[in-house]
Amino acid sequence: MAMKKSSTINNQYTYGFHKPEKSSFKTPLGINEKVVEAISAYKNEPLWMREFRLKALKIFEKKKMPSFGPDLSKLNFDKLCFYNSPSGSKFRKWSDVPKDILDTYNKIGVPEAEKKFLAGVEAQYDSEVIYSNLKNHWEKLGVIFTDMDTAVKKYPELVKKYLGTLVPADDNKFSALNSAVWSGGSFIYVPKRVSVPIPLQAYFRINAKAVGQFERTIIIAEEGSFVHYIEGCSAPIYTNDSLHAAVVEVFVKKGARVRYTSIQNWSGNVYNLVTKRMQIEENGVGEWVDGNLGSKINMKYPALILKGKGARGELLSLAYAGENQYQDTGGKAIHLAPNTTSTLISKSISRNGGRASYRGLVKIAKGAKGSKSHVRCDALLLDDKSRSDTYPVNDVQEQDVTLGHEASVSKVGEQQLFYLMSRGLNEVQATSLIVNGFIEPIVKELPLEYAVELNRLINLSMEGAIA
Amino acid sequence: MNKSLVIENLYAKSVDDKEILKGVSLIIKQNEIHALMGPNGGGKSTLAQVIMGHPGFVITKGKILVNGKNIAKLTSDKRAKLGIFLGFQYPVEVPGVNFANFLRMAVNENKTKNEKFSPIAFRNLIKEKAEKLAFSEDVTKRFLNEGFSGGEKKKAEILQMALLKPSFAILDEPDSGLDVDALKYISKTITALDFPVGLLVITHYQRILHYLRPDFVHVLINGKIIKSGDANLAKAIERNGYEKIFNNK
């Protein structure tokens, strides 16, 4: 989203962001015990967190790379920098930012100051007043919304109770990596029966770099509560780091509801490998709205664990794969209790040699009687260079259920194109309309500014203005 | 200037090499109503689609002139901009595309910057015209033809024509599948159009010709127009069928 409301980055103690660091800090390339210990020391973390990291590091070293999906062999862990403190980041010169990124910002109407921020050029971005008003508001409700680093120090019991319980370090190689070197991310706690009326946005507490490489986010929604969390940005974000591996754990308690909206549009050099999981208890409702526009390789399968009876989960996933992009996305729904329902809707667009794959899992365990699951994944191939795959696993161990899955792959309909052109729209306009119509069920769930920007991005890419 | 749509000795085949139009010639002037009749499979729909530039057909000979300009090689959108409109026999559904937004885009294409309609102004305009057609639900909120009944799809085509204001409109069976009331609404809308237009109405059942008196009636059989006449020809066909006319020509 064009960041209209911005955040205080600079070391404003009063807002509890993060302590001013005296000197910039950057770990040497590669990952090992020394690096992990240095990160923990630099952050002044309690012992239990340092041990958490070290344990995870051992698991990371032993774990194998994923056996499915895109080829990750070019990732060389020895050549990457795993921690670069915000105040120490070097920022690009304005003249270093690639022209096509600048052009896009211009075309979608991002104001000057935000352009610089998004492109990683400026560290400061000022809007204290707005932020503090919002903060007062949610603090009065008893809501905790802070960054993970602060939460570790300020709310250790809470963090210890939940951290790693949904996504343990040994879940996969990248959750182990994240557990070892995580930094930044959000910590949100909503007390019983509290409904947070405005969506909490990640950039409210953003740090100097647009977003961190290894964010760790935990959201806890106590019984009967509601919160909507939004992170990311549909405008392209230029970043130096080439590996992003975030972990998100969301706990939706009895009768609560959480919606997590995330849009990523990382530049074309990024490997984005994310593990996100939501556990939903009795009669709770969990929703993932997932927009995947950028990165070179993106692997993300938001999961819904329907643990309590009557739990409901929904996933709306959008993936756009342009030139040199491989979007391997989808979702998982695991039904563990009776009368649970899941709806997974995925729309993907491939263009200019891009590859979009849907990878999904619906599993209904024995005993999950009366459960229902519906999956719909549609792919649009815009030209003859692109590719689309679907790998849906449907596993039913309980008789008294209904599971349905439909998928279609097609190009833009010739009849539809002819119809729209016969009304005077040229081929680019007609194609844009059709593509925007194709993703409408997902876009309509996005906050307005994202939706507008997304539509404009699609129109732009139809014109071939961006790859 | 005398505006006209001239079809000159037109031959066309489908992309799988079947010759369908075998030398069709026709002149339609603005403010004239022409009816095109003929048995199924004779090429009426094909003619309509070829005039609009459907990708499933290829012109092998002949010309299509709009006010003297040959449009046979132009893409469909360019033909639309020159004032051609096709009311489809089976309008396709385009999911997720809002009806009003799409139509406003299309209408604004032919307007200068100052004349362009704002979303609100346009929605009011559509609502007003839609009411005259007795559309059952607020059409501005729906997606293009998605979930429209057969009758609603036909009404939607006429609504689009009323707002796009073409110079020449080819209506492919605007009356098939309509109930009596719908037929009346559509006919009223056509006769009440507030701009000059030359109409080519393709009809299989002739019902609409009771409401729209044609100036000329043509019969297309096996890809050629074998007889032309006035409104009386239509009446004769209604009484006697095509075979007799064909034999008596």
Place this chain on the structure above:
Amino acid sequence: MKNIVIKKNENLTLPIIWRGQEKEINYDIKLAGVGSSLTLQMLLLGKKNDKVKIQVKVDHQAIETKSKIIVKGIIDDNASIDFNGLVKIEKGAKGSNAWLSANLLLLSDSAKGRAVPALEILENDVKAGHATTIGKINETELFYLMSRGLSKAKATDLIVQGFLNGFLNYEK
């Protein structure tokens, strides 16, 4: 593993019926010739402790090729079916059509079904789709028949027959 290559303009209709004997069924079918087509109808009837793992791969290698895979499974008692289908349309196989549908009906409390209908599409001028359903008999259908005086067993039989009818009376 059965390997089949379908040549130019050849149409292959392959009916496969499983009644619990085999534990594995493997087919690798290539639509190698222009205009070739495949209709694969699989009827799977499992009961008692029958288990089967099925892998079917269909590769569209030429233009205008068509495949239609219809899988219907009735799973009773402790039986379980694991169906893995992969339909691939190679780059250049323009004008091809692929359709895969897998319907597994679970008739008993311990019946289990798994279906992975995968697609790999490298050519955009095609039509491809698949649909899968796994579950028990539709309750509304059962209720309707029983409300006409049929016992649950008879109603179930009728519904199962209807489920299979689409398969048995299949016509191109």
